[in-house]
Amino acid sequence: MKSELEKVAIEYGDRVKVISIEHLKELNDIIDNFKEKAELNNFQKWIINKLYQFETPEYDYKVNSIILLAIHHPFYAKVDFHKDGEKKTFFSLVRSDFNKAEDYLRKYVEEKGYSIKPAKNLPLKRLGAHSGLAKYGRNNITYVDGLGSNFSYAAYFSDMICEEDTWGEVKNAEVCNKCNLCIEKCPTGAILKDKYLINNKKCLSYINEGPGKFPAWIPATAHHTLYDCLICQRTCPMNYEQLDNFIESISFTEEETNMLLKGEPIETFSTESKRKIYMLGLDDWYKAIPRNLKTLFELENLINTSVN
Ligand code: SF4
Ligand code: SF4
Numbered sequence: 001m002k003s004e005l006e007k008v009a010i011e012y013g014d015r016v017k018v019i020s021i022e023h024l025k026e027l028n029d030i031i032d033n034f035k036e037k038a039e040l041n042n043f044q045k046w047i048i049n050k051l052y053q054f055e056t057p058e059y060d061y062k063v064n065s066i067i068l069l070a071i072h073h074p075f076y077a078k079v080d081f082h083k084d085g086e087k088k089t090f091f092s093l094v095r096s097d098f099n100k101a102e103d104y105l106r107k108y109v110e111e112k113g114y115s116i117k118p119a120k121n122l123p124l125k126r127l128g129a130h131s132g133l134a135k136y137g138r139n140n141i142t143y144v145d146g147l148g149s150n151f152s153y154a155a156y157f158s159d160m161i162c163e164e165d166t167w168g169e170v171k172n173a174e175v176c177n178k179c180n181l182c183i184e185k186c187p188t189g190a191i192l193k194d195k196y197l198i199n200n201k202k203c204l205s206y207i208n209e210g211p212g213k214f215p216a217w218i219p220a221t222a223h224h225t226l227y228d229c230l231i232c233q234r235t236c237p238m239n240y241e242q243l244d245n246f247i248e249s250i251s252f253t254e255e256e257t258n259m260l261l262k263g264e265p266i267e268t269f270s271t272e273s274k275r276k277i278y279m280l281g282l283d284d285w286y287k288a289i290p291r292n293l294k295t296l297f298e299l300e301n302l303i304n305t306s307v308n
Contacts, residue, residue, distance in 0.1 A: 003163065005067075008108050014101055014151070015070040015144050017131040020162040021056055021063050024122075027130065028054035031123060041201055053121040061115050061159040068127050069105060070134065070144045070151040071096035075239070076230055077247035077280060082254040083261075083297065090296045092226040094247060095281035096152040109160055116156035124153035132166035138176040138183065139191050139232040140198045148239035172196055175237055182232035187222035191232065204229035208292050209285045223295050227285040250276055261297075263290040 002010070009016040035048050056063050073096040080089050102118075109116050125142045128134035134142035141149045183191045190202040200206050205228040207214065214223075224230065233239055252260065256273050266274060266283055282289050 005108060008104065009069065010146075012101065012104055013072040015133060015147060016105075017068045017128075017133040017166065018158075018160060018162045018164075019066045019068060019127065019131045019167065020165055021065055021157075023130065023167050024054055024056060024066065026167075027123065027126060030130075031126065038197065041199075043200060043206070044197075051121055052123050057117070057157060059115070059117060059157070063157045063159060065158050065160050065162045066119055066122070066127065067105065067109070067116060067156045067158050067160065068124070068131060068133060069101055069154045069156075070128065070147060071098060071101040071154055072147050072151050073097075075148075075150050075234075075242050075246045076225070077250050079226070079280065080251040081257040081260075081293070081297075082252065083257050085254075088297060088300050090226060090293075090300075091224055091230060092250075092280045092282070093228050093230070095279060095284075096154075098152070098154055101154060102156075105156065109158060112160065114158055114160040116158045116160075119155040119157045122155050124155060126170070127155065128153060129170040130167055132168060132171075135171040135173045136196050137173050137232075137236060137238060138179075138196055139186070139236070140196055140200075141233060143173060143236075143238045148242040149233050149236070150239070150242050150245060173238060179237060181235045181237070185231050185235045187219055187229075187231060204231075209288055211287060214291075214295065220299055223292070223299055226280065226282060226292055226296070227288060250280070252276065257293075261290050261293055263287070 005018065006016055031048060031052065040048070074094045077092050077094050078089050079092045080087050106116055125134070128142050128144070129136055134144045137143055137149070143149050144151055183193060188202045188204055190198045190200070192198060204218070204222055207218065208223070208229070209227050234243070252273070256269070259269060263286070266277060266286060269277065277283055
């Protein structure tokens with residue numbers, strides 16, 4: 001049976017789990033054990049050794065739980081750019097509305113006499129998968145029933161008590177046992193046949209969110225988004241119900257397009273331009289956007305890859 005909080009989250013299009021804080025130490029041990037056994041590249045080691053934090057913070061309340069939200073977002077947006085009098089349309093990912101989600105969660109817990117504080121640097125996908133909220137796909141992305149992969153996690157330390165402990169082994173999606181679609185479609189060969197950990201250094205999202213020129217081995221046709229990559233998620237049967245969940249009406253004028261191509265500081269954009277930039281999450285990878293957008297324009301001129 002769904003808890004009251006789970007029903008609230010569903011009303012907002014999201015999902016939630018309250019996880020007993022006792023599992024944080026267990027999760028630390030699981031990650032330590034994983035680190036010993038798995039063959040990890042330097043980036044993956046950095047994430048585990050430097051980024052993740054497993055300490056329970058001390059607040060003016062006793063931390064009893066981690067509240068994990070899966071906050072929905074549209075699958076993608078088709079974004080119009082205007083340049084030299086012509087309109088080109090490219091894909092972008094869309095940011096979840098973290099503020100709105102935090103507001104309704106805070107209102108709910110405070111009305112019950114509890115508190116929340118954001119929990120940073122936790123391994124959120126692992127938390128999601130152990131808590132029963134999500135399951136892993138072969139592409140190392142987690143999927144939530146009713147949302148597919150179209151959500152972002154946010155976690156909070158709270159004094160709220162976990163009333164139903166659903167913690168368990170990580171679940172991999174059963175559908176993956178008879179499916180190879182993401183492996184076949186991944187343009188960079190990043191998804192591995194024998195494990196659910198991808199070669200993240202070959203993943204387009206790792207490459208197009210970082211600095212520098214694109215490596216020559218990436219096929220030109222791989223580039224299709226302003227940042228990140230949508231190919232394995234659009235291919236995945238677990239997202240078929242999400243395919244129509246996209247935004248079609250975002251447009252950057254010629255002036256805005258030129259400013260983005262030049263990487264002009266975000267504060268110099270108009271309020272309306274900034275709203276679009278934040279909504280699409282371009283600010284998270286802003287240094288990469290001029291190169292990525294330029295690449296999409298160049299490709300479009302070469303092979304007509306723009307979204308129709
Ligand atoms: S495309 Fe198929 S194998 Fe890949 S994550 Fe989705 S269901 Fe699993
Ligand atoms: S996000 Fe793109 S590049 Fe990365 S594994 Fe999926 S299809 Fe491959």
